[in-house]
Amino acid sequence: MKIRLDNVIKTFDTFRAVHGVSLEIESGELVALLGPSGSGKTTILRMVAGLEYADGGHIYFGDQDATDIPVRDRGVGFVFQHYALFPHMTVAENIGFGMSVSKVKRSKAEIVARVQQLLKLVRLEGLGDRFPGQISGGQRQRVALARALAVDPKVLLLDEPFGALDANVRHDLRRWLREIHQELGITTIFVTHDQEEALDLADRVVILKEGKIVQQGTPQAVCRDPKDAFVLKFLGDANRLTGEVRAGRAMAGGAVIDAPGLADGPAEIYARPRDLDWSAEGPGVAATVTRVLDRPGERRVMVQAVTGEALEFDVEPERDIAAGQAGFVTLRRAKVFALDENPA
Amino acid sequence: MKRNVLPGLRLSLGLTLFYVGLIVVLPLAALAVKAASLGPVDYWSIVSSPRAVASYRVTVLAALGATVFNLFFGLALAWVLTRYRFPGRRLVDAMVDLPFALPTAVAGISLTALFSANGWFGSVLSHLGITVAYTPLGIMIAMCFTSLPFIVRTVQPVLEDLDPALEEAAQSLGGSDWTIFRKVILPLLSPALLAGTSLSFARSLGEFGAIIFIAGNQPMKTEITALLIFIRLEEYDYQAAAAIASVLLITAFVTLAITNWLQARALRYTVKG
Numbered sequence: 001m002k003i004r005l006d007n008v009i010k011t012f013d014t015f016r017a018v019h020g021v022s023l024e025i026e027s028g029e030l031v032a033l034l035g036p037s038g039s040g041k042t043t044i045l046r047m048v049a050g051l052e053y054a055d056g057g058h059i060y061f062g063d064q065d066a067t068d069i070p071v072r073d074r075g076v077g078f079v080f081q082h083y084a085l086f087p088h089m090t091v092a093e094n095i096g097f098g099m100s101v102s103k104v105k106r107s108k109a110e111i112v113a114r115v116q117q118l119l120k121l122v123r124l125e126g127l128g129d130r131f132p133g134q135i136s137g138g139q140r141q142r143v144a145l146a147r148a149l150a151v152d153p154k155v156l157l158l159d160e161p162f163g164a165l166d167a168n169v170r171h172d173l174r175r176w177l178r179e180i181h182q183e184l185g186i187t188t189i190f191v192t193h194d195q196e197e198a199l200d201l202a203d204r205v206v207i208l209k210e211g212k213i214v215q216q217g218t219p220q221a222v223c224r225d226p227k228d229a230f231v232l233k234f235l236g237d238a239n240r241l242t243g244e245v246r247a248g249r250a251m252a253g254g255a256v257i258d259a260p261g262l263a264d265g266p267a268e269i270y271a272r273p274r275d276l277d278w279s280a281e282g283p284g285v286a287a288t289v290t291r292v293l294d295r296p297g298e299r300r301v302m303v304q305a306v307t308g309e310a311l312e313f314d315v316e317p318e319r320d321i322a323a324g325q326a327g328f329v330t331l332r333r334a335k336v337f338a339l340d341e342n343p344a
Numbered sequence: 345m346k347r348n349v350l351p352g353l354r355l356s357l358g359l360t361l362f363y364v365g366l367i368v369v370l371p372l373a374a375l376a377v378k379a380a381s382l383g384p385v386d387y388w389s390i391v392s393s394p395r396a397v398a399s400y401r402v403t404v405l406a407a408l409g410a411t412v413f414n415l416f417f418g419l420a421l422a423w424v425l426t427r428y429r430f431p432g433r434r435l436v437d438a439m440v441d442l443p444f445a446l447p448t449a450v451a452g453i454s455l456t457a458l459f460s461a462n463g464w465f466g467s468v469l470s471h472l473g474i475t476v477a478y479t480p481l482g483i484m485i486a487m488c489f490t491s492l493p494f495i496v497r498t499v500q501p502v503l504e505d506l507d508p509a510l511e512e513a514a515q516s517l518g519g520s521d522w523t524i525f526r527k528v529i530l531p532l533l534s535p536a537l538l539a540g541t542s543l544s545f546a547r548s549l550g551e552f553g554a555i556i557f558i559a560g561n562q563p564m565k566t567e568i569t570a571l572l573i574f575i576r577l578e579e580y581d582y583q584a585a586a587a588i589a590s591v592l593l594i595t596a597f598v599t600l601a602i603t604n605w606l607q608a609r610a611l612r613y614t615v616k617g
Contacts, residue, residue, distance in 0.1 A: 051512050071515045078516040084509035088531045088613045098517030101527070131613040144513075151517055 001062050001154040001187050002027045003048065009056035010043050010211075017043045019211040020057065028185045030178075032198035035208035036234065041191045042159055044208075048189060049157050050074040061154055077148030081160040083140040085132040091143050092128035095119065098151035118146040121180065138169040145177075149184070158190035162197065174201055195235050199223065207231050229337050232270050239276060239311045241269040241285065242339065250336040253285040253307040255329070259336035266339040273300070275333040276313035278321060284328030287311065291323055303329060375593065378586035390587045399569040400591065402480050406568075407548035410487035414544050417488075418495025419537065425496070426503040440496050443489055448553030451489055456558045459485065478560025483568060486555045487548040494547060498540035502533055535610045542603035546596045 003025040010018040018040040025031050033041040046052040048059060050071035058067045066074055085094050092115050099111045106114075119125050122142040124135075132140055141161060148156060161177070162170040178201055181188055192198050198205045199219040206216040215227040226232035229240075243252030245267045250259040252269050259267065278289075278301060287303040290310075294300075298314040301321055305311055311329055315321065379387065390396065425437050443451065459466045459476040466477055476482045506529065514524040552570040559566045569592055576585035 049516060051516070071512070072518050072520070074516075076516055078513065080509045080513060082507070082509065084507060084513040086510060086514075086528055088610075097514070097519070097527075101514075101517065101519040101523045103518070131615075133614055147513075147517065 002060075003155055003187060003189070004060040005044070005048070005057065006060065007057040008044070008047060008054045008059060010040070010047060010052060011055050017211055018047070021208075021211070021213055022057075023206060023213065023216070025187060025189060027187055030181050030188045030201065030203045031190075032202035032205045033189060033191045033208060034193070034195060034198040034205050034234075036193060038210070039208040040211035041193075041208050043211075045157050045159055045189060045191045048155070049076045049078050051078070075151070075154045077145075077151060077153030077156045079141070079144045079148050079156070079158040079161050081163045083132070083137075083144045083164075085140055085143055085147070087132050089131075090128060091124065091130050091132065091135070092119070094132065094143055095128075095146045095150050097147065102151065114150065118150055121149070121183075122146045123176075136169075137165050138173055141165065141173065142176075145180070149186075153186070156186050156188040158188070160191055160193070163192070163194075170197070177201065199235075207234065209234075226335065229268060229270060232335055237273055237312070238270045239273065239309075239313070241271070241305075241307070241309055241311075243267055243269050245336065245338070250334075253305060254283055255285050255331045256283065257331050257334050257336065262336060262338055267336050268339050269331075269334050269336050271313075271331055271334040273313045275331065276311065277330045277332055278303075278313070278315060278319070278327055279330050280327050282328045282330075284330040285309075285311070287327065287329050289321055289323050289325045289327075292321055305329065372593065375586050375589055378583055379590040382583050382587055386583075387587050390584045391591050395563050395567070396569070396572060396588055396591075398564045399567050399572045399588075402483065402566060403549060403569045403592075404595070406480050406483040406487055407545055409484045410491060410548050411541055411545040413484075413488050414492055414495050415537065415541055418492055418540065418544075419499055419533070421492075422496045422499040422503055426500055440493050443491075444493050448490055448551065449557070452486060452554040452557035455482070455486055455489065455554065459558065477558055478562075478566060480566060482558040482560070483555050483566060486558050487551055490551050490554050491544040491547045494543040495537070495540035498536045498543070499533055502536040506532060531610070535607045538603045538607050538610065542599050545599055549592055549596055549599075 003023075005021055005023040007020045007022050008018060009016070009020055021040070021044060023044075033044060035041045043052060047054050050066070050069060054067055058065055060066060061074070086097065089097065092112075095115045095118050096111045099106050099114060115128065116125075119128055122145060124139060124142055124146070127135060127139065132143065135143070145158075145161075158177075162173050165173065174197060190201070199222075202219065204216060205219055205222050207214045207222065209230055215222055215231050217225075222231065223235060226235060232238055241252040241255070243250050243255075244265070245251075245259050245262045246264050248258065248260050248262070250257050250262070250267050250269055255269075257269065285305045285307065287305040289301060289303050291302045292299055293302070294317075295314075297317070299317055299319060299321065300312060300314055302310065302312050313329070382390065421436075421440065425433060425440075456477055457463050459469070459482060461467065461470050461475070461477070463477075466475075469476060474481075476485060510528055510532075511524055514528050519527070550570060552568075552574070555568055556571055559568060559571070561567050561571055569588060573585045573588050573592075576582075576588065
């Protein structure tokens with residue numbers, strides 16, 4: 001089902017959580033709402049679900065205006081961060097709950113068969129008789145997903161679904177959710193503050209800040225062409241240098257990089273840790289190594305630039321760099337933004 | 345004994361056991377010994393005398409009535425206090441404890457004044473043909489009053505801790521309000537409700553001060569068991585008093601045992617497998 005948000009607004013008491021968000025989600029698409037806490041991502045998801053009513057604007061499911069349809073009639077599957085499984089029901093009873101309370105009457109045998117089918121889908125065959133307190137967090141979240149899918153929702157909504165899980169469990173579940181989405185083709189929106197999760201999983205990433213959409217696009221589009229410094233920083237570690245643009249080139253402490261199309265004036269230059277390198281001679285930013293951290297695949301070098309900035313970058317494991325060494329940080333690749341004189 | 349990192353086990357356990365022995369077990373044991381000093385035949389004739397049996401009936405029936413009433417009203421009160429925010433909520437919340445704080449005799453006297461034929465409530469009710477004072481109904485009302493806090497105070501914290509996401513999940517799955525209450529909320533409250541109910545019932549069985557003023561205390565009709573015990577004591581018939589008291593004690597004990605068992609059943613899902 002295609003979902004469309006049209007200038008949706010939500011205000012809590014005096015605090016405006018969502019400022020006029022418009023968004024279209026194609027049928028079968030897997031979309032991530034990504035943003036820091038307080039960006040309104042969860043509120044948007046809850047409004048799509050009907051767990052929160054929009055104060056302004058409209059939400060359409062297909063051609064139908066769903067803005068005022070209560071959650072129980074909206075036909076959404078919602079997965080909560082902390083699972084929200086019914087603790088007094090077994091796994092099978094949890095999954096069957098939606099079918100047993102539905103207005104569409106189903107026979108006992110029908111429900112049992114569907115529960116078995118869903119248990120198989122989420123790879124929990126044989127655990128139907130356990131209570132939620134007796135299975136692991138990752139298993140609980142899979143039960144929660146099966147429960148949400150049991151009612152054949154028009155859209156699947158996941159609120160930080162892997163937020164409460166260990167890193168490796170999170171990784172497995174991510175891949176598994178992707179597979180399930182491919183298998184079922186159900187329109188899915190999930191909320192996360194973990195950029196890696198959003199980029200790994202989603203067809204399209206919607207980045208939010210303070211209740212507004214800052215940028216949306218495929219993972220490739222937002223990674224390669226972040227619209228502003230906020231998006232760039234939010235998507236991953238970045239070093240920041242202040243400098244100046246002159247005649248289409250940005251300069252910072254001896255390093256020079258192309259900045260086509262930018263007007264002359266103060267600028268900020270952002271470079272990922274892998275986009276910097278170290279050399280004994282310039283041209284580059286003169287700096288002194290303060291510390292080297294050894295990691296399995298690379299060495300992380302921390303330096304203090306003469307311009308006062310602390311920079312971090314990664315070099316190959318074979319490189320011989322030690323604390324106290326002086327040299328130059330060279331820029332391989334960077335993004336240049338005109339410096340906002342009055343940052344928000 | 346296994347070594348424990350938490351300090352003070354021996355001292356605190358010793359003190360507690362000593363205290364429980366002194367305050368709870370010793371008097372109960374004395375009661376049992378006193379009652380047992382009667383032969384089985386005498387014991388049976390005292391506890392099964394028509395007057396005693398009539399007192400059990402009126403006490404147990406009134407206590408059951410009061411407990412059932414409190415079950416609904418107490419749950420409603422706890423529900424309103426936890427789920428909604430309204431002016432005066434904290435005041436109502438504080439008032440729930442009043443029956444604990446007020447001397448029960450004071451409660452009994454006020455209730456009698458209110459429900460007597462010329463009292464505020466009694467005069468209205470007498471027009472409807474209902475007499476409360478000096479009837480089993482009066483006993484029930486006094487019991488309701490003194491045992492109300494038990495249900496409210498046991499259910500309230502559980503309701504407060506109930507994750508709102510559970511209800512949201514049930515709603516998103518299409519459950520109606522009533523279905524959600526019946527299938528999700530009530531089962532989760534049931535252990536607390538059971539605990540509150542059994543405490544409320546046990547308290548009603550033993551209530552004395554609030555009842556004797558409003559009951560009228562006519563033998564065979566509105567004489568509660570606790571009063572019969574008191575009368576036997578006044579007659580210096582300690583053995584008979586102990587015998588009748590032992591019946592109350594056993595009833596309370598059985599009630600608590602049954603509710604504990606029911607509670608354990610209701611909480612089966614918390615057992616780690």
